[in-house]
Structure formats: C-alpha cells, structure tokens
Amino acid sequence: MTNADPILRVENLRTELALSSGPIEVVRGVSFSVNKGETLGIVGESGSGKSMTALSIMRVLPRPIGRIASGSIYLDGRDLVPMTDSQMTQIRGREIGMILQDPHTSLNPVYTIGNQVIEALQINKQRGGLLQKAINLLKKVNVADSERRVHAFPHQMSGGMKQRVVGAISIAGAPKVIIADEPTTALDVTIQLQYLELLEQIQQETGTAIVFITHDLGIVARLCHRLVVMYAGQIVEEGTVDDVFDAPSHPYTVALLNSVPHVDRKVDRLYAIEGNPPALHEIGTGCSFAPRCPLSDARCRTSAPPTVAGRSHAPDHFAACWKSGELA
Amino acid sequence: MLTFLLKRTLYALISLLAITLIVFSLSHLSGNPLDALLPDDATPAQIEQVTRHLGLDRPITVQYLTFLQNAAMGDFGDSLKWKGQTAAEVVWERLPATLQLGGLALLISIVVALPLGVMAAVYKNTALDAVATVIALLGQSLPAFWLGLVLMWVFAVTLGWFPTSGYGGLSHMILPAIAMAWFQVAALTRLTRSAMLEVLDAEYIKLARVKGVQERSVVWKHAFRNAAIVPVTYFGVLAGSLLTGSVVIETVFNWPGTGWLAITAIQGRDFPVVQTVVLFFAVLFLLANLIVDVLYALIDPRIRNT
Numbered sequence: 001m002t003n004a005d006p007i008l009r010v011e012n013l014r015t016e017l018a019l020s021s022g023p024i025e026v027v028r029g030v031s032f033s034v035n036k037g038e039t040l041g042i043v044g045e046s047g048s049g050k051s052m053t054a055l056s057i058m059r060v061l062p063r064p065i066g067r068i069a070s071g072s073i074y075l076d077g078r079d080l081v082p083m084t085d086s087q088m089t090q091i092r093g094r095e096i097g098m099i100l101q102d103p104h105t106s107l108n109p110v111y112t113i114g115n116q117v118i119e120a121l122q123i124n125k126q127r128g129g130l131l132q133k134a135i136n137l138l139k140k141v142n143v144a145d146s147e148r149r150v151h152a153f154p155h156q157m158s159g160g161m162k163q164r165v166v167g168a169i170s171i172a173g174a175p176k177v178i179i180a181d182e183p184t185t186a187l188d189v190t191i192q193l194q195y196l197e198l199l200e201q202i203q204q205e206t207g208t209a210i211v212f213i214t215h216d217l218g219i220v221a222r223l224c225h226r227l228v229v230m231y232a233g234q235i236v237e238e239g240t241v242d243d244v245f246d247a248p249s250h251p252y253t254v255a256l257l258n259s260v261p262h263v264d265r266k267v268d269r270l271y272a273i274e275g276n277p278p279a280l281h282e283i284g285t286g287c288s289f290a291p292r293c294p295l296s297d298a299r300c301r302t303s304a305p306p307t308v309a310g311r312s313h314a315p316d317h318f319a320a321c322w323k324s325g326e327l328a
Numbered sequence: 329m330l331t332f333l334l335k336r337t338l339y340a341l342i343s344l345l346a347i348t349l350i351v352f353s354l355s356h357l358s359g360n361p362l363d364a365l366l367p368d369d370a371t372p373a374q375i376e377q378v379t380r381h382l383g384l385d386r387p388i389t390v391q392y393l394t395f396l397q398n399a400a401m402g403d404f405g406d407s408l409k410w411k412g413q414t415a416a417e418v419v420w421e422r423l424p425a426t427l428q429l430g431g432l433a434l435l436i437s438i439v440v441a442l443p444l445g446v447m448a449a450v451y452k453n454t455a456l457d458a459v460a461t462v463i464a465l466l467g468q469s470l471p472a473f474w475l476g477l478v479l480m481w482v483f484a485v486t487l488g489w490f491p492t493s494g495y496g497g498l499s500h501m502i503l504p505a506i507a508m509a510w511f512q513v514a515a516l517t518r519l520t521r522s523a524m525l526e527v528l529d530a531e532y533i534k535l536a537r538v539k540g541v542q543e544r545s546v547v548w549k550h551a552f553r554n555a556a557i558v559p560v561t562y563f564g565v566l567a568g569s570l571l572t573g574s575v576v577i578e579t580v581f582n583w584p585g586t587g588w589l590a591i592t593a594i595q596g597r598d599f600p601v602v603q604t605v606v607l608f609f610a611v612l613f614l615l616a617n618l619i620v621d622v623l624y625a626l627i628d629p630r631i632r633n634t
C-alpha cells in the first residue's frame with residue numbers, strides 16, 4: 001500500500017494566530033507526509049490544531065489573524081509556503097481539494113447547486129456543455145435525480161446530499177490530494193457510512209491521496225492506511241493504523257484507544273480522558289501532555305520529549321515521548 | 329415568488345389606507361379647516377355656504393369615504409395659495425424636481441457607500457478601513473442642513489464652482505445632493521461593512537476559497553450577494569429619509585421640489601397641498617419598500633420559495 005512516494009509532505013509547520021491577547025502558536029512544528037493513493041488520518045481532541053493544519057496547507061487561515069510562521073509544505077515536490085496568494089489560488093481546487101465539516105453551511109445559499117458545481121468546473125478550465133458535465137459529476141458522487149437537483153438550491157437538499165455536492169466540487173479538478181475535515185460529523189450514521197464508501201470509491205477511481213481529519217477512531221480503522229495523532233498543536237505519534245492500534249507508543253494514544261470501547265463503533269468525542277488540553281499560551285518547555293499523563297515525571301515537565309521509534313519497531317512508526325518504552 | 333409579492337402589495341395597500349386615515353383625522357384634529365379657508369370677518373351666510381360646499385355638515389364617516397374616493401381619483405381639492413390650481417397639480421408639478429435631487433443623492437450614496445463598505449470589510453484593520461470609519465463617524469455627526477450651508481459657503485460662495493441655489497441642471501444639484509447623501513453614505517458604509525464582515529466569516533466563503541475561486545469573485549459573487557440583503561433592507565429607510573431630508577435641503581438650497589413646497593404650503597396654511605404632499609410621500613415610501621421586497625426575492629432564493 002505505501003509506495004513511499006509522497007505527494008504531500010509537510011515539514012516542521014508552525015502556524016500562528018494573532019489574537020488581541022497576543023499571538024498563539026496553534027500548529028507547533030508539525031511534520032507528516034501522504035503518499036499517492038493513500039489515506040492518512042489525523043486524529044486528536046478538539047482544539048488540537050487539526051483544522052489549522054489543514055487550513056495552513058490550503059492557505060485559507062482566518063483573516064487577517066492567521067499566518068504560517070515557518071516550515072515547508074511540499075506538494076508534488078514544490079514548496080507551497082513561499083508562493084504568493086495568487087499562485088495559491090491556482091493550486092487550490094485544482095491540485096488540492098477540500099471538504100469542510102458542515103454541509104449545511106458550506107454551500108452558498110443564494111446560488112443553485114449547478115451554479116456552484118459549474119463554477120468549480122470552470123476554475124478547472126472546462127468549457128462547453130457545462131450543465132451536462134455538472135450533472136455527470138453529481139451522478140459520480142451518487143446524487144440521485146441529479147438532472148433535477150442541479151437546479152435546486154442548497155436549502156432544498158438534505159445534509160447528506162449537500163455533502164455529496166461538496167465532494168463533487170472537491171473532485172472537479174481531479175486534485176492530487178483531498179483534505180476532508182470531519183466531513184461526516186454532521187451526518188447521520190447510515191449516511192456517514194455511505195459517504196465513506198463514496199470517498200473510497202473516488203480514491204479507487206482517481207488515485208487521489210486523502211487526508212482525513214476526524215475524532216472518530218472507528219472511521220480511522222475503517223478508512224485510513226496511516227494516522228498521525230495530534231495533541232496541543234503537535235504530532236505525538238505517527239504510524240500505520242495497524243501498528244498504532246496494536247502497539248500505541250504514546251500515553252495520549254493509549255488513552256484515546258482506551259476511550260473507545262469498540263473500534264468499529266462511532267464515538268463522537270474523545271473527552272473520555274481526564275482533564276483538558278492545555279491553553280496554548282500556557283505551554284511550558286516540557287511535554288505538553290505532562291499535566292494529564294499518568295507516567296509524567298520531573299524530566300517530562302521540564303524538557304521536551306524526543307521522537308523515538310514506536311513499540312512496533314516498524315520503520316515508519318514514531319512517538320514523541322520520554323517513556324514510550326515503559327508502556328505495556 | 330408571486331404570492332410573496334402579492335402579499336407584500338396587499339400589506340402596502342393596507343398601510344396606505346391607514347395613512348389616509350391618519351391624514352384625514354389630522355385635518356380634523358388640527359382645528360376647523362374653515363378658519364384657514366375663510367377671512368376672519370366672514371358672514372354666517374358665507375360660512376354656511378362653504379361648509380355645505382365642502383360637505384363639512386355631513387357625518388364624519390361619510391366625509392372620510394368621500395375623501396378616500398376623491399383621493400383615489402387624484403382629487404385633493406383646490407390649492408388655497410396657488411389660486412386656480414388643484415392641490416394635485418401643484419404637487420405633481422414639483423415632484424420631478426424632488427425625484428431628480430433624491431435620485432442623485434441615492435445614486436451618490438450607493439456608488440460611494442457600497443464599494444467603500446465592502447472594501448473596508450475586505451481590508452479590515454487597514455488604513456482603508458480606518459478612512460471608512462472616519463467617514464462614517466463624520467457623516468453621522470454632521471446635520472444635513474449645516475453641511476448644506478457649509479458646502480454652499482465653500483464651493484458656491486467662496487470658490488464659485490457651483491451656483492448657490494435655485495433650480496437648474498446638474499451643477500445646481502450637486503451640492504444639495506451631496507448634503508443629502510452624506511448621512512446616508514455614512515450609514516450605508518457602516519451597514520455594508522458589518523454585513524460583509526459577517527458573511528466573509530461564513531463556511532461557504534471558506535469553501536469558495538478552497539475551491540480556487542479568485543479573490544475578487546469570492547468578495548463580489550459569493551460574499552456581496554449574501555451581504556446585500558442588509559443594504560437592500562436599508563434602502564427602504566433610505567428612501568424615506570431622503571424624502572424627509574428633501575424638506576430641509578430643498579429649503580436651504582431654494583430647490584423648488586415637493587419638500588420646499590411642503591414648507592411653503594405650511595407657511596401659507598394651504599392645507600389641501602400639505603395633505604397631498606404627505607400622501608405623495610407615503611406612496612413613494614411604500615413603493616420604495618415594495619421595490620425592496622422584489623430585490624429581496626431576487627437576491628435570496630429562500631425568500632423566493634416561501
């Protein structure tokens with residue numbers, strides 16, 4: 001599965017938000033890569049910086065407060081970080097697509113579905129017979145009755161259908177990477193399942209890489225090949241889904257897995273771990289998980305943990321922890 | 329869409345009826361109209377004759393119905409000050425001047441305020457935003473008549489670029505139109521800015537960006553169309569305040585429109601004309617609000633489909 005051919009490689013990404021109370025770093029040195037045709041899961045509690053990582057890659061951070069402070073984002077070998085805003089406009093939608101969390105708010109209420117799909121086609125240099133092309137694209141994402149639905153407005157459709165439309169928009173340009181930021185959180189369980197099948201189908205047909213952001217470890221187990229676990233703006237563990245589930249190597253990952261009774265069951269939130277993630281401006285020099293970690297000691301609290309090999313000893317399994325070896 | 333507009337038209341007609349009732353009642357509350365119509369030394373026979381002629385001896389409901397009937401036919405009685413003309417003729421003659429001036433003021437407000445408000449939102453917290461904020465503050469703290477006098481003093485009297493007052497072409501209209509538009513520009517800029525700021529935070533704007541839409545199109549196609557509901561709503565208010573504003577500004581600039589007419593007629597106790605002006609203003613205001621409803625329906629499919 002992993003042909004070690006990264007289409008997207010993020011290196012030491014740091015993203016800041018200039019809040020009125022002062023700047024905070026919401027992404028703190030994140031590195032990961034996604035291979036062609038692969039699905040990478042990003043999991044972590046609310047506020048761990050998953051969306052900010054995605055928005056940094058797309059360069060659509062909240063304006064005017066958000067900015068990438070440092071790092072590199074290689075898409076197919078080219079670094080996106082130094083690109084100008086207008087160069088990034090050319091990348092978005094064409095080379096990287098994105099699916100947002102809430103289908104009820106992510107389509108423009110005053111334009112028809114057709115208008116919004118056709119716009120995506122035009123951005124991708126499609127000319128002529130656009131209405132038919134839009135209908136075909138809607139068929140591809142299993143929008144029933146697409147000849148009629150193409151003339152409908154978003155408020156006339158269900159959440160599941162709208163999310164399919166957003167999916168259609170994201171694949172209009174046959175992008176190399178699709179980032180899906182919790183695309184099923186707002187959907188019913190059965191609709192969720194259909195949507196995940198749709199994403200798998202798209203991936204098989206187009207070979208696109210998918211970055212799938214979620215709270216739901218069940219979805220990760222079902223859909224992803226590899227995953228990264230984020231905590232307080234950092235990646236604390238990374239590896240194949242099998243390795244991480246079988247041999248979790250960071251106390252936070254262990255806690256996450258313990259909070260899921262059955263891996264194939266939907267779990268909304270990962271709050272089962274005692275305590276809260278730290279406020280980002282309060283993080284000291286040590287391990288940011290230390291206040292909640294059962295294994296933490298004085299060293300954990302004062303010096304940042306090193307990145308070590310995961311307990312599976314697979315070459316692509318890592319964790320950032322002083323005491324990874326002590327986990328059983 | 330059609331039922332929506334029919335409903336709105338019906339509402340407008342009901343409002344109009346209510347206004348006629350108010351106008352009619354006022355004319356009877358504000359003392360006996362005979363006092364205005366007759367000289368102080370009128371004989372009882374004269375009074376009797378005029379009373380009968382005007383139907384003032386009949387029951388009040390009959391009087392109202394007659395008034396309504398006449399009004400529907402455009403008959404508001406004869407002007408007392410402009411002898412030989414009906415009140416409707418007097419007002420009708422002045423209407424174009426008011427519409428010209430109000431139209432220009434409206435145009436200035438829209439052309440200046442909408443782009444300024446949009447840009448202030450897009451370039452939030454920059455120098456441009458600060459300029460827009462200052463304009464908005466100035467506009468809302470300067471009374472129109474004062475601004476009118478200052479403009480007249482500086483640009484007409486001192487610099488001589490424009491005529492000081494009176495009726496005429498564009499050069500006569502510019503100063504009064506600016507004086508009328510100033511406050512509106514301020515209000516409209518502020519409203520547009522805050523509406524845009526809210527829309528620019530929406531998820532569908534984020535989706536437009538991630539889908540690769542050019543920033544210009546993100547702002548105008550995706551954001552402005554949604555934000556436009558707010559300035560469009562204000563347009564109804566705007567039309568109303570331009571009409572009332574015309575009373576002040578037309579008087580300051582001696583512009584012979586209906587606003588000026590209203591003041592002159594009040595001073596001359598020409599009650600039929602005053603009444604007619606009020607009803608004309610009411611109709612214009614209701615029309616403006618009907619236009620707002622049509623624009624609503626055009627902008628937002630969710631309204632169209634209800």
Ligand SMILES: Nc1ncnc2c1ncn2[C@@H]1O[C@H](COP(=O)(O)OP(=O)(O)OP(=O)(O)O)[C@@H](O)[C@H]1O
Nearest residue numbers: 017019026045046047048049050051052053062280
């Ligand atoms: N517009 C904003 N203003 C201020 N702080 C923000 C803003 N957006 C995000 N943050 C902060 O940035 C941090 C990371 O947020 P982010 O949205 O990336 O989290 P997430 O992992 O996507 O969480 P969730 O699972 O809830 O979507 C959080 O601490 C959050 O409070």
Ligand code: SF4
Nearest residue numbers: 287290293300321322
């Ligand atoms: S470094 Fe220490 S505090 Fe941090 S996760 Fe590992 S054991 Fe826990």
Ligand SMILES: [Mg+2]
Nearest residue numbers: 050051052181
């Ligand atoms: Mg998020």
